Amino acid sequence: MIYKFRFSFIKIGIIKYISHLDLMRTFTRAFRRASLPLKISQGFNPHPKFSITRALKLGVESENEEAQVELVKFIRAADFQLLLNQQLPEGIRLKNTTII
Numbered sequence: 001m002i003y004k005f006r007f008s009f010i011k012i013g014i015i016k017y018i019s020h021l022d023l024m025r026t027f028t029r030a031f032r033r034a035s036l037p038l039k040i041s042q043g044f045n046p047h048p049k050f051s052i053t054r055a056l057k058l059g060v061e062s063e064n065e066e067a068q069v070e071l072v073k074f075i076r077a078a079d080f081q082l083l084l085n086q087q088l089p090e091g092i093r094l095k096n097t098t099i100i
Contacts, residue, residue: 002039003071005080007097012061015091020055023092027052030087031069036080039070064095 011023018026028048031038038048049070056062075083077097085094 001072001074003074004068004100005071005077005097006066006068006100007081008064008066008095010063010093010095011056011065011091012063013091015089016059016061019058020052023056024050024052026089026092027067027069030084033087034083036069036075036083037071037073039072068100 027050031048031050038050040046040048051068053066053068056065071080077099081094081097088094
């Protein structure tokens with residue numbers, strides 16, 4: 001069974017100067033460091049099933065960005081948020097997490 005998590009996050013401070021692709025890599029690394037059971041795509045170049053809703057311009061801060069990730073095992077939304085916030089760099093924090 002696949003569990004989809006939708007979450008909102010903030011991107012403020014010096015971290016506003018990283019690009020969208022670097023932000024994607026930052027989240028992917030944080031997922032792996034938190035040992036979250038990610039759903040991985042099939043095919044020649046497998047990658048986590050993760051997306052950020054809108055690409056934010058370089059140098060712009062935001063208090064409400066949205067993203068979605070798929071996991072293969074159930075984790076409570078509060079635990080997901082806690083584990084990920086512990087692994088994310090300063091300037092990126094999850095605000096709300098829901099299972100859809």
